[in-house]
Amino acid sequence: MPKLSHEALVQLVRHAPALIPDLLWPGAPASGPVRISAAEFVDLHFAEHRADAVLGLGGAPEQPDEALVVEVQVERDPRKRWTWPLYVAGLRTRLSCPVTLVVVSLDRDVARWCAEPIDLGRQRNVLRPWVLGPEAVPIITDADRARELPELAVLSVAAHADEPGVEQIALAALDASRELDDERGIHYPDFVVGLLGRAARLALEQLMATKKRWEPISDMFRKPWLEGIAEGEVKGRVAGKAEIVLKLLQLKGFALTEAQRQRVLDCRDEAVLDTWAARVLVATRLDEVLTAD
Numbered sequence: 001m002p003k004l005s006h007e008a009l010v011q012l013v014r015h016a017p018a019l020i021p022d023l024l025w026p027g028a029p030a031s032g033p034v035r036i037s038a039a040e041f042v043d044l045h046f047a048e049h050r051a052d053a054v055l056g057l058g059g060a061p062e063q064p065d066e067a068l069v070v071e072v073q074v075e076r077d078p079r080k081r082w083t084w085p086l087y088v089a090g091l092r093t094r095l096s097c098p099v100t101l102v103v104v105s106l107d108r109d110v111a112r113w114c115a116e117p118i119d120l121g122r123q124r125n126v127l128r129p130w131v132l133g134p135e136a137v138p139i140i141t142d143a144d145r146a147r148e149l150p151e152l153a154v155l156s157v158a159a160h161a162d163e164p165g166v167e168q169i170a171l172a173a174l175d176a177s178r179e180l181d182d183e184r185g186i187h188y189p190d191f192v193v194g195l196l197g198r199a200a201r202l203a204l205e206q207l208m209a210t211k212k213r214w215e216p217i218s219d220m221f222r223k224p225w226l227e228g229i230a231e232g233e234v235k236g237r238v239a240g241k242a243e244i245v246l247k248l249l250q251l252k253g254f255a256l257t258e259a260q261r262q263r264v265l266d267c268r269d270e271a272v273l274d275t276w277a278a279r280v281l282v283a284t285r286l287d288e289v290l291t292a293d
Helices: 006-015 019-024 080-095 108-114 143-148 150-159 166-178 184-195 198-210 219-252 258-266 270-280
Strands: 034-037 053-057 066-072 099-104 130-132
Touching: 006 019, 006 053, 006 066, 006 150, 006 184, 019 053, 019 066, 019 099, 019 130, 019 150, 066 080, 080 099, 108 130, 143 150, 143 166, 150 166, 150 184, 166 184, 166 198, 219 258, 219 270
Parallel strands: 066 099, 099 130
Antiparallel strands: 034 053, 053 066
16 A cells, blocks of 8 residues: 655644644643744754654743654664654753654554664663554544644545545545645645555545546656546446447347356457447357357
8 A cells, every 4th residue: 555755744744733732632722832843953963863843832932841853754764763862852952841752653563663662771761752653643534624634634544545435534635635725735635646545546536526537736646647547447448348248149139158248247358349249230149249259
């Protein structure tokens, strides 16, 4: 199943930083404004390090009441277990406030790995990342809620892309994304469609049959999407011709064995199906229609 890229997930967090505390403390009243802060740690005399996002909660911009170092992880990376403690300690030194490491990982196996405590030495100091896995992301199918929180709607597709009914989540996210008049309206629909497997895409297309057909704006998903549509149209056309051939044979009074009927249904060659349909009109025997040539 396709995954949302690291860069795409980071973009969602930076566009809607309040997502993170809302997922960490669902239903809790906001303790104050949520601000994106500088994520570099160059003032520590190390080679430059940069977190995916740093969120200040409450307080003043330069002196928040609390801070979150937010890291997005799409795969295991052992180096992170050395740099994450640096991020926490560096930000705590810079802001003089409590700091928590929050890791967003929508892959269950990677999320479990991220949640393992990090021993800083002899079990005397241990860093325990707070991990937001797929189970922390709610299922968003309500159109109004998706429009209110488009980033959460897209994140919901990413978190539940392997589950039945994801096309309903995707439809809500697409509808919400269409109303965005900035770069999010360009990228978010592509994120959503790129997350879906073939079956989910076909189910989504059926849901959108009464709506204006969506086409990807960016080149990232244009080719696979158009290829998928073309393939679906061809399959539908071929299946329809096979049914027509069977109907014509029935009207002609020919009795087909199950093997012969299945041969017609399994045929994927439009030219052959057209030939069989034409032969039915003049044939007096079944073998005159379903010949090997």
